[in-house]
Amino acid sequence: MTDIPRKAVQRTAKLASLPLGVAGRVVGGWGKRLIGGDAEEINAEMAAKTAEQVFAVLGQLKGGAMKFGQALSVFEAAVPEELAAPYREALTKLQSSAPPLPARTVHRVLAEQLGSGWTRRFASFDNEPAAAASIGQVHHAVWHDGREVAVKVQYPGADEALLADLRQLQRFSRLFQTLVPGVEVKPLLAELRDRMVEELDYRGEADYQRAFAKAFHGDEQIFVPKVVASAPKVVVSEWLEGTPLATIIRSGTAEQRDRAGLLLAEFHFSAPFRAHLLHADPHPGNFMVLDDGRLGILDFGAVARLPQGIPRPLGVMTRLALENKPAELLELLRTEHFIRPGMEVHAEDVFDYLAPFVEPLRPERFRFTRRWLQAQAERVSDLRAPDSRMVRSLNLPPQYLLIHRVTLGATGILCQLNAEVPAKSIVTRWQPGFTD
Structure with missing residues (x-):
């Protein structure tokens, strides 16, 4: 058996261990209930152990499994504190770490992508990776003209591993649903699959980076490094030095957290207007x-094209919710196909469901907290609550799915930061339809 097939078998075995482990815990949980154990305590214990196993396995893998774990990690702030604490550190590691490739493999990829004389293009090249991602790792180097650069090298076989992982993960998407209340995991996996197929060709990623760099050139708040060279499986761009967002989440001061939150919100909302693109991979490692x-x-690597910017109806919906206009809000939701066909809903019920989501835009500044996001997740995932019934009446049209997922991910990071942000002024400036 060659090395690559052997690794593929090992990866599949690790992923397959997840539902088996969960099944064992469910049986154990039933047993405890039969002898009088407290249901809430048992559920909390099962969820915590499930999360611990899921992220332990995903953290050992590259490809689609790691990418999915990164996507889940931004929703950590929505998980109740008693469940989130045991595996928060595992999530943080997952956002920025993976087993490295040996130097000889990296050199082989560089020779294939940049030519046999690739070493002459660099004044120096560090064989130890500076960072690892889902389908590639990054090396620090110095370009032949003296510029410090980041060299992103795709893992050999990443395409096969990525697609195999996502097929496997889709088989037991319900398992992950318990970890992110209020988030539909199956559409998330489908949307991630589409994005990651695009990510496999680094030339497309380089083109997106060039477009972002042009749109934000000279900006006082956002910096996008320029692309120096690119190939299908290698991207060379300007090197960045700074404090990772994960570090600020873990140990930053209140001032650092607020500053990071402001910058993240500014980038998220302004990019569709300025670059006609949406950065679609919001996790702290980026x-x-x-x-x-x-x-x-x-x-x-994950970018959505928005030629017209963020769709205007989203801004109008947000404004109508803030202005307490339930009838007009319901009419617009039906027009834009946010209400499932044949469903009878009351305007006031729709308004009551959506109003809490726009709370950050009521005051001049809003503090995003884990507790606030947990409350929203609990509200929509409680099957006994009226809001849960409303969820079954609503629909998310395909053209809004990615925007919704990215906005939710960015919101999750803001809550991890516990940042106080002038969200209202940022949305007023960049979201079409919000003020007129």
């Missing part, structure tokens, strides 16, 4: 605060 105070953006 951002750092530079020494000069700007937010540095590190990865452009």
Whole structure:
């Protein structure tokens, strides 16, 4: 058996261990209930142990499994504190770490992608990776003209591993649903699959990065490194130095957290207007605060094209919710196909469901907290609550799915930061339909 097939078998075995482990815990939980154990305590214990196993396995893998784990990690703030604490550290590691490739493999990829004389293009090249991602790792180097650069090298066989992982993960998507209340995991997996197929060709990523760099050139808050060279499986771009967002989440001061939150919100809402693109991979490993105070953006593999910017109806819906106009809000939701066909809903019920989501836009500044996000997740996932019934009446049209997922992910990071942000002024400036 060759090395690559052997690794594929090992990866599949690790992923397959997840539902088996969960099944064992469910049986154990039933047993405890039969002898009088407290249901809530048992559920909490099962969820915590499930999460611990899931992220332990995903953290050992690259490809689609790691990518899915990164996507889940931004929703950590929505998980109740008693469940989130045991595996928060595992999530943080998952956002920025993976087993490294040996130097000889990296050199082989560089020779294939940049030519046999690739070493002459660099004044120096560090064989130890500076960072690892889902389908590639990054090396620090110095370009032949003296510029410090980041060299992103795709893992050999990443395409096969990525697609195999996502097929396997889709088989037991219900398992992951318990970890992210209020988030539909199956559509998330389907949407991630579409994005990751695009990510496999680094030339597309380089083109997106060039477009972002042009749109934010000279910006005082956001910095996008320029692309120096690119190939299908290698991207060379300017090197960034700064404090990773994960570090600020873990140990930053209140001032650092608020600053990082402001910059992240500004980037998220302004990019569709300025670049006609949406950065679609919001997790802390893709951002750092530079020494000069700007937010540095590190990865452009997942990007959505928005030629007209963020759709205007989203801004109008938000405004109608803030202005307490339930009848007009319901009419617009039906027009934009946010209400499932044949469903009878009351305007006031729709308004009551959506109003809490726009709370961050009521005051001039809003503090995003884990508790606030947990409350929203609990509200929509409680099967006994009226809001849960409303969820079954609503529909998310395909053209809004990615925007919704990215906004939710960015919101999750803001809550991890516990950041106080002038969200209202940012949305007013960049979201079409919000003020007119």
